[in-house]
Amino acid sequence: MIHSVRGAFLAASNSMFDPLGYITPVSMQNKLFLQKLWKFDLKWDTDFSNDTALTSEWRSLLLDCDTAVQNVSMPRELKVNQDTEIHVFCDASATSYGACIYILNPSPNPDNQGDCKLVFAKGKIKPKNTVDNDNTIPKLELTAMLVGAKLVKLIQTSLSIEKHNVVFLWSDATVVLTWLSSHDI
Structure with missing residues (x-):
C-alpha cells in the first residue's frame, strides 16, 4: 500500500542512492513532482489519494525509479591517459x-x-x-x-x-x- 502523502513521497524519492547522478533524469522528475505538491500547499501528512491525477503520476514516478535503479550499471574501471x-x-x-x-x-x-x-x-x-x-x-x-x-x-x-x-x-x-x-x- 502506497501512502499518498508528501512526506512519504519525499522519503521514497530520497531513498535512491545515486552519488554519480546516473539516474538524474528520474530524480529530476521526482523533484519537479515534489515542487508541484508544494504548489498545492499540502501538509506533510495530508493524504492526496483522492486526487487520481496526482496519485497516478506518483505511481508512475515510483515505477520509473524502480526501473532506473534496476537498470543502471556503472563502469568499474575508467582508463585515463594523455589522450583522454x-x-x-x-x-x-x-x-x-x-x-x-x-x-x-x-x-x-x-x-x-x-x-x-x-x-x-x-x-x-x-x-x-x-x-x-x-x-x-x-x-x-x-x-x-x-x-x-x-x-x-x-x-x-x-x-x-x-x-x-x-x-x-x-x-x-x-x-x-x-x-x-x-x-x-
Missing part, C-alpha cells in the same frame, strides 16, 4: 538545468571510435520562489554551463586528469555561447 578527452553536455529548460560528463579515450584504430563512458551527471530544478522573468531559459543555460565547468574541475581532480587533456563543453544555446565568447562578461 572530457566531453561535458550542458542544457536547460523552463523547469530545470544540468550537465553530464563523459570520458572519451579515442582509439588508434580509425574503424573504432574508442571507449566513451558517462562519469558524472548533475541536475537542478529551477527554484520555485523566483520571479519567472528572473530566470530566463538563456540564464538557466548559462547556469548549466557553470555547473558543467565546475564538474570539469571536480573530475580532473578526482581522476587525476592532467590540465593538458582536451575538454569540450557542449551546449545548444547559441545565445549563451555568444555571451561566453564576448569580452564583456
